[in-house]
Amino acid sequence: MYAYDELDRTLINERVEEFRDQVKRRLSGELTEDEFKMLRLQNGVYLQLHAYMFRIAIPYGTLSSEQLRRLAHVARRYDRGYGHFTTRQNIQFNWIKLAELPDALGDLAEVGIHAMQTSGNNTRNVTSDQWAGVAPGEIEDPRIWSELIRQYTTLHPEFSFLPRKFKFAITASPHDRAAIKIHDIGLRLHRNAEGETGFEVLVGGGLGRTPFIGKTIKPFVHGRDLLSYVEAILRVYNQYGRRDNIYKARIKILVHELGIDKFAKEVEDEWQEMRDSDTALTLDDAMIEDIRSRFTYPAYEKLPHTPEELKKAAHDPLFERWRKNSVSTHKVQGYAIVTLSLKPVGGPPGDATADQMDALADLADKYSFGEIRVGHEQNLALPHVAKRDLPALWNALDKIGLATPNVNLVSDIIACPGLDYCSLANARSIPIAQELTRRFANHETADLIGRLHINISGCINACGHHHVGHIGILGVEKNGEEFYQITIGGRADENAELGALIGPAVPYGEVADVVEDIVEAYLALRARPDELFVDTVKRLGVEPFRERVYATR
Amino acid sequence: MPLVKDGKITGDEFIHVADDAEVPGGGAILLSSTRFLGDPEALSRRAGKTGVIWPNNRDLDDLVPYLDRLAVVALVFPTFRDGRAYSQARLLRERHNYRGELRATGQVLRDQFLFMLRAGFDSFEVKKPADAEAFAITVKRYSVFYQPTGDGRMTALHRRMMLRHSESASP
Amino acid sequence: MTSPLEQKKIKITGPSVVTANRTWDGIVIYRTARQDWSAKLSDAAIVRTSDEARALLAESVADDVGAVGAYIAPVEIKESGKIKPGNLREHIRLQGVTIDLPVPA
Ligand code: SF4
Numbered sequence: 100m101y102a103y104d105e106l107d108r109t110l111i112n113e114r115v116e117e118f119r120d121q122v123k124r125r126l127s128g129e130l131t132e133d134e135f136k137m138l139r140l141q142n143g144v145y146l147q148l149h150a151y152m153f154r155i156a157i158p159y160g161t162l163s164s165e166q167l168r169r170l171a172h173v174a175r176r177y178d179r180g181y182g183h184f185t186t187r188q189n190i191q192f193n194w195i196k197l198a199e200l201p202d203a204l205g206d207l208a209e210v211g212i213h214a215m216q217t218s219g220n221n222t223r224n225v226t227s228d229q230w231a232g233v234a235p236g237e238i239e240d241p242r243i244w245s246e247l248i249r250q251y252t253t254l255h256p257e258f259s260f261l262p263r264k265f266k267f268a269i270t271a272s273p274h275d276r277a278a279i280k281i282h283d284i285g286l287r288l289h290r291n292a293e294g295e296t297g298f299e300v301l302v303g304g305g306l307g308r309t310p311f312i313g314k315t316i317k318p319f320v321h322g323r324d325l326l327s328y329v330e331a332i333l334r335v336y337n338q339y340g341r342r343d344n345i346y347k348a349r350i351k352i353l354v355h356e357l358g359i360d361k362f363a364k365e366v367e368d369e370w371q372e373m374r375d376s377d378t379a380l381t382l383d384d385a386m387i388e389d390i391r392s393r394f395t396y397p398a399y400e401k402l403p404h405t406p407e408e409l410k411k412a413a414h415d416p417l418f419e420r421w422r423k424n425s426v427s428t429h430k431v432q433g434y435a436i437v438t439l440s441l442k443p444v445g446g447p448p449g450d451a452t453a454d455q456m457d458a459l460a461d462l463a464d465k466y467s468f469g470e471i472r473v474g475h476e477q478n479l480a481l482p483h484v485a486k487r488d489l490p491a492l493w494n495a496l497d498k499i500g501l502a503t504p505n506v507n508l509v510s511d512i513i514a515c516p517g518l519d520y521c522s523l524a525n526a527r528s529i530p531i532a533q534e535l536t537r538r539f540a541n542h543e544t545a546d547l548i549g550r551l552h553i554n555i556s557g558c559i560n561a562c563g564h565h566h567v568g569h570i571g572i573l574g575v576e577k578n579g580e581e582f583y584q585i586t587i588g589g590r591a592d593e594n595a596e597l598g599a600l601i602g603p604a605v606p607y608g609e610v611a612d613v614v615e616d617i618v619e620a621y622l623a624l625r626a627r628p629d630e631l632f633v634d635t636v637k638r639l640g641v642e643p644f645r646e647r648v649y650a651t652r
Numbered sequence: 653m654p655l656v657k658d659g660k661i662t663g664d665e666f667i668h669v670a671d672d673a674e675v676p677g678g679g680a681i682l683l684s685s686t687r688f689l690g691d692p693e694a695l696s697r698r699a700g701k702t703g704v705i706w707p708n709n710r711d712l713d714d715l716v717p718y719l720d721r722l723a724v725v726a727l728v729f730p731t732f733r734d735g736r737a738y739s740q741a742r743l744l745r746e747r748h749n750y751r752g753e754l755r756a757t758g759q760v761l762r763d764q765f766l767f768m769l770r771a772g773f774d775s776f777e778v779k780k781p782a783d784a785e786a787f788a789i790t791v792k793r794y795s796v797f798y799q800p801t802g803d804g805r806m807t808a809l810h811r812r813m814m815l816r817h818s819e820s821a822s823p
Numbered sequence: 824m825t826s827p828l829e830q831k832k833i834k835i836t837g838p839s840v841v842t843a844n845r846t847w848d849g850i851v852i853y854r855t856a857r858q859d860w861s862a863k864l865s866d867a868a869i870v871r872t873s874d875e876a877r878a879l880l881a882e883s884v885a886d887d888v889g890a891v892g893a894y895i896a897p898v899e900i901k902e903s904g905k906i907k908p909g910n911l912r913e914h915i916r917l918q919g920v921t922i923d924l925p926v927p928a
Contacts, residue, residue: 106808110796117793121763126847128888129782137733138763146891148916150849180926196848220733250798250808256770257742257801260735337739372747379800379807386809389816450925518912519920529922579910 101161101246102393103211110253111208114215118142119201126198141221141259143189143214144200147522153178153195154217155207159227159245159269160188160473164460167471169210171456177203182456184441184449186475186513186564187266188226189217193520220348221259222252222333227269228276229474232396233482235430238288238296241271243391244325247382251326258333262340263348265333266305273593278475280304280313280595281567283350284332286325297321302332302362303354304595306561311351312595314359316366322387327380331370335362397468397483402433406487418493420542421504426489435486437467439479439496440503440511444540447529448514449477458499466492475564475591476552477513478506508545509553509618510536513564517557517574518581524557526574526581526607531555534611539618548618551632554589567591569633570617571598572610581607587617587644588636599641602649613648620647654784657753657775659791661784664777666703666724676700682726685710688718696721705757708736712743719750727773729758738771745772746802765790770801833877837909838900840867841876841883842916843893851916852890854883860890864906864917869898 103111118138125135139145143154155170162170170190174182177199178192185191195203204214217224225245232240248267252258258265270277271288279285285301297319304313320328332350339357341347354362373380412418427436439459442448451459459479463471466488467481474480479501484492496502505511512535515521517528532555539545554568558575565571571586582604589598605613618632624643625635636644655664666680671687680701688695688704695702696718703724706715715725725744727737737756744750755775756768762783768776769791778784797805806814841854845862852860853867861867870876876895883893897909908914915921 104812106796106811110794110798110808113794113796117763126888131887132846132891134732134761134763146844146849148912149851149919150844179924179928181924198847253798254767254794255799256767257738257799258735259767260733260738260764334739338736342734342736382809385813385816389809389812447922447925452925518915519922524912527921529920533922581911 101158101242102395104393107250108208108211111211111213111215114142114213114254115201115204115208118204122197122201137219139197140219141216142204143217144195144197145218145522147193147516147520148518149520150194151197151200152520153192153200153203153214154185154189155191155212155214156217156224157188157190157212157473158225158249159231159242160229160475161231161242162471162473163210164463164469164471166210166212167456167460167463169207169212171453171460173203173206174453174456176206180454181450181452183447183516184451184473184477184479186477186515186562187224188229188473188475189224190473191516193516215253218264220261220263220265222255222261222265222267225249225252225267225269226277226282226475228272229472229480230276230427230436230482231271232394233429233431233434233436234272234276235428236272237430238271238290240391240394241269241277241286241288242394243387244286244288244298244322245269246390246394247326247387248329251329255333258337261333261337262342263345263350265336265350275591275593275595276474278564278567278591278595280593281306281310281564281591282313284329285313289319291319295321298325300328300332303351303359305349305351306564306566307349308346308559309349309352309355310561310566310597311355312597313351314354316359316363323382323384324374326382327373328366328370330380331366331373335365335369339365397470399431399434399483400485402485402487404432404486406433406485408487408490412490412493415490417504418490420546421493421502422489424504424506424508425502429483431483433486435484435489437481437484437489437492438474438506439481439501440506441478441501442505442511442532442536443500443503444510444536445533446536448512448532451479455499455501458495459501462492462495476511478511504542505536505545507550507552509539509548509551510545512536512553512555513568514555515557515562517555517563521557521562523560524574525559525576526557526583528555528557528563528572528574531572531583531607531610535614538611538615547628548622549629549631551618552590553614564591565589566597567595568598569631569636570614572614575604577604583607583610585610585613585617587641588633590633601641601645602652605652613652616648617644620644623647653777653779654781655775656778656784656787659788661787666701668705680723682724685715689714692718703753703755706740708734708740712740712748716748719744719748719752722750722752724753724755724775725750726755726757726777729756729760729764732759732761732764738767741768741771741773742801762786762790766794770797770799770803770805772802833880833895834873835870835876835895835897838869838871838898839876839895839909840864840869840898840906841879841893842867842896842913843883843890846889846891849891854879854893858882860886864898864908867898867906869900869906870895 268282287299301313472480514528514532518524556563556565567589586598678700701723856868
């Protein structure tokens, strides 16, 4: 856990008071909506179809049990008893009243939670690997750097009015769980030949109307120079990013229009100027150490690799099914990382009720040193579970509906709120996801299919990351009706790729049929049972899938 | 439009001179960048104080040679959402060592005062009188800052280092 | 449902209303004929020509303190005289989400 100190807490409280004043001025008419809109967005407040929506940051996906309980409290006291975890390590509440927001923020601030810059044209919540600090083979805990960037980007006086939103993601593992290639800046922590740690910096990734996979702008930036290098990128973007057309304002368009080499040179020139004159951004070891020291790790016990409890439980096929897809290797022997599916059959992806949050907070205290993680797949995780506790934990999770054994399987669907909530939507996402989870509810079939990510977005803004879904579903509108474009072959990891369209858009009622046909085509086409869906698409291309799926349509 | 300078509402001694109007020999004036660049040598050496209104999409390099002769550089916020002038301000102050008055013009609103101040602005043509009156309180809203800028405020990171030193120094 | 939030030219092809969200709590509201707002669609002022629509919108937008994001939305008028939302988006705004909420109200 990262422990906020007095300075961090003071700043959050000052932000709450500032926002309280802004809301007051809005309600009294001193601020017009035009003026207020940007101010509320900078604090995570959108206006959606039915109400205001309030987006809260969960920096690098780490929550304490105390914080989770407070989120449950906000859900109950100010909302309708549930919250929605997004694809960017945020939680959203859908029914909040503007007049009550400052109080909700005040309640959250008491436990070090804020909503700063969760929307608006500024640097957004810094996301990272949800297994940070516990994944085997990690270079070091990427949250130290995430926190440095979080602080550096919070209320930045120069970069709070960028051409468009700006998102960072950081990973320190060979396997990228943070989707760094689809972020404005992606950072991959690694060691150079001299054994120093630093970052491969990627720039210009992003989805939306014009999707791009990020490009490497610099293969190695030393940790101490990270902030100055980031500042150079932001300054170039702030000055030259397009402001004439909202659809061309992201940094990916600037990088694309200039070309990565020219863009990199602009940044390099700026950086060299800064480095000569300005050393204030250079991090010395003591500063990094100070941040590092505030991430505390549990006092792990020395435990056996395979405890008796686990051997016994292995006879229960239901437990085994859950264990196989929900339990992952921890860097410490005898411990495990447990992923909790927020994708129950027939449920809205990513939603959790206040009661579930409270119960989970208790389980985290009992089994995971009081810590919970949030991943971009809209699932939660308990990062430090002793393996001997797994059977008991499984029983407890099952009771609160958090033991659906479908992590990384076909019904583990990522979906944005879509037309049920979102004012920008073309079409609904949630009912499509729900129908798909019903179609693939049979766990044997799901196991047979293996790893398969379905991503659904209700419009081209791509909050459901449909471009990088193994199967991507995008809501479009045709003559006032909901239609869906379907892509296959996308992926969000270290081999990130954009999916390719499989055929013409289909109406609402046919989406689940088409997806079933795609999956059947895969089962027929795959070379071996362990060839993943994406790998089959990669090997064969879209054509054989198109033939099978659209031949009879 | 009230002018806030050095934290207080004051009168503006500078007169905006239109591009087609004659430039007076004396007195404090503000010129457009186009007008100024028409004859920068002469205009920057006139007897009265001279200031230039610099648009946010024009490279500062053209202005830099004359900086030490200018009394005011006014940077423009065409809307409050357009943040280019924050970068220009920091570059003028921190890279080009401009020490004259740095004025924020255009859509200058209360909720951006502190950002502007931190970027190096020291005078503000404020759109709403109520905002101008609230200036002093508004800029005191925050006591913790995460980024170093030319305003010299100590960042949280540096404050923590100081605290650590004083802790370890004491017996 | 192309988002109507950026309505440039005002041209209506059938009966329409002006709708928005109430500023302090965000709920869906409709402009009435009495220059006021109501949470009930049945209270909404119905406009049938583009000129009427423009006038009603202008009057609604002028209430910047009370309402946010006013725009023109199509409605259907049933034979009974009952007013129904004219598209799925407006239906959802009026009736709520099309799914079961995680916590029953
Ligand atoms: S993808 Fe579109 S519909 Fe879905 S949440 Fe984002 S903006 Fe809304």
